Amino acid sequence: MRSAVRAEVFLAALLVSSAHAGPLHAQCRLEWNFGISCYNVYTSLVIQIKLWTSIDNCIKEGGERCLYELQSANEHYIVAKHRNLLHNYVDDLTFKLMSSGAMQSCRVSAFSVSDPWYVMLDNGINYCNLRNLVEGSGLDAVPGFSESTDDFRCTQYSSANCTIY
Ligand SMILES: *[C@@H]1O[C@H](CO)[C@@H](O)[C@H](O)[C@H]1NC(C)=O
Numbered sequence: 001m002r003s004a005v006r007a008e009v010f011l012a013a014l015l016v017s018s019a020h021a022g023p024l025h026a027q028c029r030l031e032w033n034f035g036i037s038c039y040n041v042y043t044s045l046v047i048q049i050k051l052w053t054s055i056d057n058c059i060k061e062g063g064e065r066c067l068y069e070l071q072s073a074n075e076h077y078i079v080a081k082h083r084n085l086l087h088n089y090v091d092d093l094t095f096k097l098m099s100s101g102a103m104q105s106c107r108v109s110a111f112s113v114s115d116p117w118y119v120m121l122d123n124g125i126n127y128c129n130l131r132n133l134v135e136g137s138g139l140d141a142v143p144g145f146s147e148s149t150d151d152f153r154c155t156q157y158s159s160a161n162c163t164i165y
Helices: 002-017 038-051 056-061 125-136
Strands: 027-034 068-073 077-083 090-099 106-114 146-148
Touching: 027 125, 038 068, 038 077, 038 090, 038 106, 038 125, 090 125, 106 125
Parallel strands: none
Antiparallel strands: 027 106, 027 146, 068 077, 077 090, 090 106
């Protein structure tokens, strides 16, 4: 009985997923470029994650810029979690940092994915998990900053409103 219900839910999930263009499971993969060293990118991201670990900033400002949790970090790889205040589930975040060419340039491959398997549409929450950190830390204003993704790699990217999420 239980497995029959699960199978039906899974089928429904497949049907819903065929109606939108994004990944089957709510997630976001994007690339950032920064005209500063990976060491500076790493410290900025880690400081921002720590600043937003408590719920305080969400109480003050609204939105989802709180409840981040650093799991592990070094200059090449950062792992964190973000608990969504509105839906109360956890998303897993990873940042892969690669120095490119000159030392003063860093390429970051960032990924956010929702823990619960049934989450397919997320209003761009996984995108905002990543985007809010880069904005909060001011990294989006450093020389040479660029961001690259699309709706196929990043669920509901083009309609995301990170003021809310
Ligand atoms: C995003 O949401 C905020 C708060 O509801 C709203 O003021 C703003 O206009 C929205 N932005 C866009 C681009 O829809």
